[in-house]
Amino acid sequence: MSRLVMKFGGTSVATVERIHNVARHVKREVDAGREVAVVVSAMAGKTNELVAWCKEAAPLCDQREYDAVVASGEQVTAGLLAMALQKAGVSARSWLGWQAPIYTNSTHGAARIESIDGSGIIEGFSRGEVAVIAGFQGVHRETGRITTLGRGGSDTSAVAIAAAIKAKRCDIYTDVDGVYTTDPRVVPKARRMDKIAFEEMLEMASLGAKVLQVRSVEVAMVHGVQTYVRSSFDDPENPGQGTLICNEEDIVEAQVVTGIAFSRDEAQITLRGVADKPGVAAAVFMPLAEAGINVDMIVQVVSEEGMTDMTFTVGTADYERAFAIIEKVKDAIGFASITGEKDVAKISAIGIGMRSHAGVAAEAFRALSQKGVNIRAITTSEIKFSVLIDEAYTELAVRTLHSLYGLDAA
Amino acid sequence: MSRLVMKFGGTSVATVERIHNVARHVKREVDAGREVAVVVSAMAGKTNELVAWCKEAAPLCDQREYDAVVASGEQVTAGLLAMALQKAGVSARSWLGWQAPIYTNSTHGAARIESIDGSGIIEGFSRGEVAVIAGFQGVHRETGRITTLGRGGSDTSAVAIAAAIKAKRCDIYTDVDGVYTTDPRVVPKARRMDKIAFEEMLEMASLGAKVLQVRSVEVAMVHGVQTYVRSSFDDPENPGQGTLICNEEDIVEAQVVTGIAFSRDEAQITLRGVADKPGVAAAVFMPLAEAGINVDMIVQVVSEEGMTDMTFTVGTADYERAFAIIEKVKDAIGFASITGEKDVAKISAIGIGMRSHAGVAAEAFRALSQKGVNIRAITTSEIKFSVLIDEAYTELAVRTLHSLYGLDAA
Known part of the structure; x- marks a missing residue:
């Protein structure tokens, strides 16, 4: 008998009426x-x-208590769905994190x-x-206290x-019917993919596509869990197709570029006239790391003799x-000037095919420059490249x- | 070091602001x-x-799932209060039923x-x-599933x-400052008692005083837990007095009657011309018990030879x-007529002193008849008596x- 995990997010269980709808999706699979x-x-x-209450109780609240409070939300849904399934004639029971148990x-x-x-x-x-x-x-094994995985952790x-x-x-049921080549709100010709490789999905999620949490894709990739993104708003008795996230080998016709991701949540900081000496990168980035600030793109360009310009992005x-x-650490670093820009966006192209195709990024730079889009910074990796541009051109x-x-639909 | 339990009900923790107020009450005791x-x-x-959601999920819901859903309410409050205490500089942690554990x-x-x-x-x-x-x-020890004690179970x-x-x-913190001789909304001269014996409180709670759950008084009595009813709306830094529920021996000046309780939630059914033969009471009350209907007062009066009238009350x-x-079971019982009345009330007088004082109830009957109050039924026990009257005379x-x-205040 084949085993299936089905996951439903917050909007899919927003009301008891929708929970009954979820029960119909589950019943379909049980009946099969x-x-x-x-x-x-x-x-x-x-x-x-719940989070607002925690903040009101203590702005810097004890994370253990925060977890006990916030985990109650999923507890309620689990109980309600078990009831709704029973009402639909499907035997069911709820499992809380500490009951399974799920150790963290x-x-x-x-x-x-x-x-x-x-x-x-x-056994059930x-x-x-x-x-x-x-x-x-x-639940934490030693202390027996409830833990949470962080936002979106249900995936x-x-x-x-x-x-x-x-x-x-x-099967990850969500409010969209799969993973698209890019955001359909921006590109009406965006297409739902039938399949996407784990590595590509990981990049898509990391680079701004919000359909799945990055961590869940990592876990799926490591354990080889075929993950199917589909819509919970489909007719439960006759659901449509979604997108299967799977191994590269399971994708017959791999494209060079699979999808375009973008993020407007970027800000650029540029240091000019930085002394090009060992340890300068550490002098810049250590203080940021200590403050818990994630730095994303880093680009360094030699400008004059012994001097470089350094550009990086943060959220x-x-x-x-x-x-x-x-x-504050200007003296320790040693630079001539600092400038910044908040209205920037990062556009990324992802595709496993890039590994074996040279010049993929170069085509993009040309196409963008032909449209008058100025590229502020570029980073590339094995299966993706990203460009930083003015946000207005996103x-x-x-x-x-x-x-x-x-990638445009016909 | 003396140990104290403090209990705060739903209205005392209705908002995070009130939870902060509760934290001040707790801090006062910790500082002491x-x-x-x-x-x-x-x-x-x-x-x-939460209960409404359960009913919407399944009108006849699985009680185990109901418990998992409903118990989340207290989980949230426990976490929030722990945070509020920490913010007030008091070390604290939350304990859920399964963590303590509290086995049921x-x-x-x-x-x-x-x-x-x-x-x-x-250890904490x-x-x-x-x-x-x-x-x-x-939590149930064998199944590891969450249980709830039923409404008011927090007491x-x-x-x-x-x-x-x-x-x-x-200390039971509630929205009133103690146990009163009767409901102050009905008798403005009602007085807060400084002390009341467990047995008296048990009768008061059973007979309609809503300040404490009956079951909690039973447990307190059995284990000899001194229970203090007081107000959570007192100034946390300078709280007022409440009512101590304690052993009879700890009350120096016992009164004959300690309090007057009443309940409007009564309905009377009278059967006339019932054959006075063995088994007739069972014929009347077994079908009611099977239907889960609690019968309260039962009065039987011989009317004619071999015949009796039988009056009882239900909620x-x-x-x-x-x-x-x-x-429906008229033939099995055998009676001449059935009449009923919904607009009745039960008035009870409670006092341990009744044990050693004869004629306490008789005084009441005379006083009520002098005021033109018609008594429809009477029941008495060792430390209380109750009369059933027309509700309008409550x-x-x-x-x-x-x-x-x-009992009137001076």
């Missing part, structure tokens, strides 16, 4: 003879309410799953029981559970802090690259 | 050198919201506490830590925890069902008895 574990998020809005490390608020004991869930299968598992949560729960119970597939929310920190650049690589 | 365990209910309104039987939705392992909580005391315990919930949690950790006292909500059931009767027994 599958052993099903369902992973659920909190009802949309509930986590925000002790990094409360952003814990990592260490191991999952799937034996109770599998032998009784014909659907397991409804509260996502996003676990990761689902994939990790699929690995633990050796499920054939993990928009960190821009002011990063700027102030660098100004849509133009995305559409240009989407067409360039033949 | 006490080891404190706090038991909290769900934020007012939350349990109702498997009667989901109305579970009874079987045992409490207080060792973790006491040795580190100077306040234990914030989610009330109303426990019972508090008293049981006080017994388990050998606390010197259990107003059960009246129609009870009436229909009795009509206030008059309560005030009459309150004055009669010298």
Whole structure:
């Protein structure tokens, strides 16, 4: 009998009416003879309410207490879905993180799953029981305290559970019907992909596509869990297609570029006249790391003899802090001037095919310059390249690259 | 070092602002050198919201899932109060029912506490830590599933925890400042009692005083836990007095009648011309018991030779069902006529002193008849008597008895 994990996010379980709809999706799979574990998020809005209360209780709250409070959201959904399934004639029971148990490390608020004991869930299968598992949560083995995986962690729960119970597939139900070549709101000709390789999905998620959490793709890749992104708003009795995230080998016709991702949440800081000596990079980036600021693109260009210009990007929310920190350590670094720009965007093209195709990025630079898009910085890796541009050109650049690589729907 | 349990109900923790106020009450006791365990209910309104969702998910829902959903309310409050205490500089951690653990039987939705392992909580005391315990919930030892104690169960949690950790006292913070001789809304001259015996409180709670749950008083009595009812709306830095529920021996000046309770939630059914033969009572009351209908007062009067009239009361909500059931088994019982009345009230006088004073009830009957109050039925026990009257006379009767027994405030 084939085993399936189904995961439903917050908007899919936002009301009890929608939970009944989810129950119909689950019933379809049970009726098809599958052993099903369902992973659920909190009802949309509930986590925000709980987080707001925590902040009101203590602005710098104890993360262990935060986890106990916030994990209650998924607890509620799990119980309600188990009831809705029973009402639909499907045997079911809820499992909280500590009941399975799903063991995590002790990094409360952003814990990592260490191991999952799937034996109770599998025992339930032998009784014909659907397991409804509260996502996003676990328990620390030594302290016995509730942990949470951080925002969006339910995707990761689902994939990790699929690995633990050796499920054939993990279906992630969301409010879109799959992974698109780019955001359809920006490019109306964007196409849903039937398949995408783990590595590509990882880059897409990291570079701004919000359909799946990065961590969940990592776990799926490591454990080889076939992950299927599909819509929870489909007719439960007659659902449509989604996007399968799978091994590269399972994709017959690999394209050079699979998708275009973009992020407007970028800010650029440029230091001019930096002494090009050993240790200068550390002098710039250590203080930022210590302040918990993630630096993304880093570009260094030799300008004059012994001097370089250095450009890097941080998240928009960190821009002011990063700027102030660098100004404070100016003497330690030694630079002539500092400038910054918040209205920038990062456009990325992703494709496993790039590994074997030279000149993919060069085509892009030409196409963009022909449209008058100024490229502020470039970074490349094995299967993707990113360009930093003025934010105003975002849509133009995305559409240009989407067409360039033949991704437009017919 | 003296140990104290403090319990705060739903209205006392209805908002995060009020939770901060609760933290001030707790801090006062900690600053006074006490080891404190706090038991909290769900934020007012939350349990109702959760219960409504359960009903929407499945009208006849699985009680185990119901418990998992509903217990989340207290989980949230426990975490938030722990945070608020930490913010106030008081070391604290939350304990959920399964963490302590508080073991119960498997009667989901109305579970009874079987045992409490207080060792973790006491260990916390040795580190100077306040234990914030989610009330109303426990865990079943064999299945590891969350149980709830039923409505108002947090009072019972508090008293049981006080017994388990050998606390010197259990303070129940509520929205009134103690137990009154009767409802002050009906009798403005009602007085707060300084002390009341367990047995009296048990009768008061059973007979309609809503300040404490019956079950919690039973547990307090059995384990001899001194329970102090007081107001959470007092100034936390300068709180007022409440009512101590204690052993009879600890009350120096016992009064004959301590309090007057009343309940409008009564309906009367009278059968006339019932054959006075063995088994007739069973014929009447067994079908009601099977339908889950609680019968309260039962009065039987011999009317004619071999015939009796039988009067009993049920809760107003059960009246129609009870009436229909009795009509259906008319032939099996054998009676001439059935009549009923929903607009009746039960007035009770409670006092341990009645044990040693004869004629207490008789005085009441005379006083009520002098005021023109018709008594429809009477029941008496060792420390209380109750009269059933027309509901319209409730206030008059309560005030009459309150004055009669010298309970009016000066």
